[in-house]
Amino acid sequence: MVASPPSVSAVSTASAAPGVTPFNQRLGQPLTKRPITVLQINLGRRCNLACTHCHVEAGPKRTEELSEMVCDQLVEVIRRYPQLATVDLTGGAPEMNYGFRPLVEAARAVGKTVMVRTNLTIFFEPGYGDLPEYFARHQLQVVASLPCYLEKNVNQQRGIGVYDASIRALQWLNQLGYGQNPNLRLDLVYNPPVPRSAEFSLTPSQAKLEADYRAYLQTHFGIAFNQLYTLTNLPIGRVKQALMTQDLHGPYLTFLSQHHNPATVANLMCRNQLSVDYLGHLYDCDFNQMEGVPCRLPNGQPFTVADLLTEAGLDQLQTVQTRPYCYGCTAGSGSSCGGALVER
Numbered sequence: 001m002v003a004s005p006p007s008v009s010a011v012s013t014a015s016a017a018p019g020v021t022p023f024n025q026r027l028g029q030p031l032t033k034r035p036i037t038v039l040q041i042n043l044g045r046r047c048n049l050a051c052t053h054c055h056v057e058a059g060p061k062r063t064e065e066l067s068e069m070v071c072d073q074l075v076e077v078i079r080r081y082p083q084l085a086t087v088d089l090t091g092g093a094p095e096m097n098y099g100f101r102p103l104v105e106a107a108r109a110v111g112k113t114v115m116v117r118t119n120l121t122i123f124f125e126p127g128y129g130d131l132p133e134y135f136a137r138h139q140l141q142v143v144a145s146l147p148c149y150l151e152k153n154v155n156q157q158r159g160i161g162v163y164d165a166s167i168r169a170l171q172w173l174n175q176l177g178y179g180q181n182p183n184l185r186l187d188l189v190y191n192p193p194v195p196r197s198a199e200f201s202l203t204p205s206q207a208k209l210e211a212d213y214r215a216y217l218q219t220h221f222g223i224a225f226n227q228l229y230t231l232t233n234l235p236i237g238r239v240k241q242a243l244m245t246q247d248l249h250g251p252y253l254t255f256l257s258q259h260h261n262p263a264t265v266a267n268l269m270c271r272n273q274l275s276v277d278y279l280g281h282l283y284d285c286d287f288n289q290m291e292g293v294p295c296r297l298p299n300g301q302p303f304t305v306a307d308l309l310t311e312a313g314l315d316q317l318q319t320v321q322t323r324p325y326c327y328g329c330t331a332g333s334g335s336s337c338g339g340a341l342v343e344r
Contacts (some may be wrong), residue, residue: 020250020257023322027265031320033284038273040088040286040337041066041074044097045278048125051145051158055237055290058092065092070280071099073305075106081314082110088273088337090117090286095131097278108138115141117189117337120169121162132169136176139183143229143337144170147191149216157193170223179224187227188213189339194233194242200255202332206230206340229339232256234287234328256327264334264341270320280305284320286337287328293321 024030044065047058066074078087087107094100094116107114116135122128135142146166147157154163170186173179178186190213192203210228217223233239235252243249270284274295282303283289295303295317308314334341 020253020324023324023326026260031322033317033320034272035083036272036274036314037083038086038088039084040090040273041103041276042090042286042289043094043099043278045092046096047092048122049119049158055234055239055287056092057237064278065097066099066278070305071102073280073309074103077305077308078107078112079110083314084112086113086115088115093119093122095122095128104138104140113141115143117143119145121165123169123172124165132172132176136184141185142173142178143187143189146188149213167221171221174224179226186225187229188225190228190230192233194239195248195252198248198251200252202259203230203232203335206333232328232331232335234325236287236291236325253324256331259331260327261330261332261334264330267341268329269336269338276305287325288321291323293323295321
């Protein structure tokens with residue numbers, strides 16, 4: 001039996017800011033689901049890092065991870081549904097949590113794209129030194145966190161020494177063909193610093209920042225990559241905690257809502273994705289997962305991985321559960337697990 005889903009926390013229920021129009025009201029209608037093509041699996045919250053921008057609040061002391069039962073159910077889902085094109089593995093450090101390799105191998109055996117969201121430094125932890133070769137052997141799409149191309153900024157967000165380890169990891173991946181071989185895709189992820197004052201700004205232009213990353217990393221380290229994803233810091237997890245400490249949570253939500261871009265809505269990742277937690281509960285996105293806002297079936301019951309194995313199939317949901325922090329995905333050029341949603 002799958003455990004009950006986490007209830008919406010007191011912090012989560014306080015996420016509305018005075019004067020911020022509810023997201024669905026701003027759209028003028030509920031946000032609708034489309035056929036599910038992406039299964040994003042959060043394998044757990046164990047990680048070798050504890051980054052300041054982490055919405056999962058992952059770290060070395062976290063122990064939550066996928067169970068064997070849920071892993072087996074997910075393997076069956078992956079095998080059963082050809083419409084699932086992509087299996088997106090995240091965490092924590094997904095590689096440190098139970099089920100990583102079984103899920104990779106099950107998905108690749110049936111020809112699905114597998115994305116692994118890696119922090120890169122995991123390659124240098126004891127017991128994980130074979131990961132780059134494992135990634136290449138299974139042709140995993142690597143989505144690597146590198147919140148800036150400058151050392152000072154990376155180390156401030158992620159810890160001293162992380163930048164150096166990340167650079168060495170990227171060079172290692174390049175030596176295996178990543179960023180050059182069309183079957184070995186290497187994408188980088190930019191996260192802005194957590195706001196420290198009310199002088200908020202939108203995430204920079206993805207195309208321009210990608211050019212800056214490419215020039216700097218190639219010139220200084222000979223590093224090649226495919227694409228940069230720019231993400232907006234949503235006010236959840238550690239970002240939310242930092243904002244609330246400085247009385248900036250409400251103002252930041254207001255700022256995001258004021259920069260809502262209707263052109264991004266068509267491309268929102270939650271519309272064709274299901275997000276799975278380590279207990280087997282389903283969410284529209286990883287952000288709802290961390291805020292304890294599960295998908296619910298028409299009868300009001302929580303939606304679980306076990307429900308995907310019934311005759312009803314993948315597409316049992318009509319609408320997306322929305323909250324004020326959804327404005328973080330529609331502000332400016334938009335933000336998703338695949339980066340910006342529109343050109344700016």
